[in-house]
């Protein structure tokens with residue numbers, strides 16, 4: 001009945017009127033899993049996403065955000081339309097070469113960065 005060292009005692013928080021309010025020593029209760037979050041780079045909405053995801057689409061403005069390790073803000077993305085099979089491939093903004101997920105063709109996409117800033121079409 002003695003509490004062993006290393007074991008957290010669980011005790012109830014009792015209100016003055018005798019009702020039980022909750023459980024203290026709550027380390028034994030696993031907190032709900034928290035998903036990683038980032039902020040939409042376009043509209044600054046906080047987005048929750050599943051761990052391991054590479055891209056998160058903003059539910060407000062439909063902008064795709066690239067998940068960047070170490071960044072709380074989503075990265076810009078761009079869409080590469082494969083010239084061979086027509087598949088649209090998502091890549092982080094700034095990527096010079098994008099490999100098509102469908103046919104593995106590697107396309108040089110550097111030309112899209114030279115067409116003027118801020119003219120990205122959705």
Ligand SMILES: [Zn+2]
Nearest residue numbers: 040043058061
């Ligand atoms: Zn957004």
Ligand SMILES: [Zn+2]
Nearest residue numbers: 082085100103
């Ligand atoms: Zn392709």
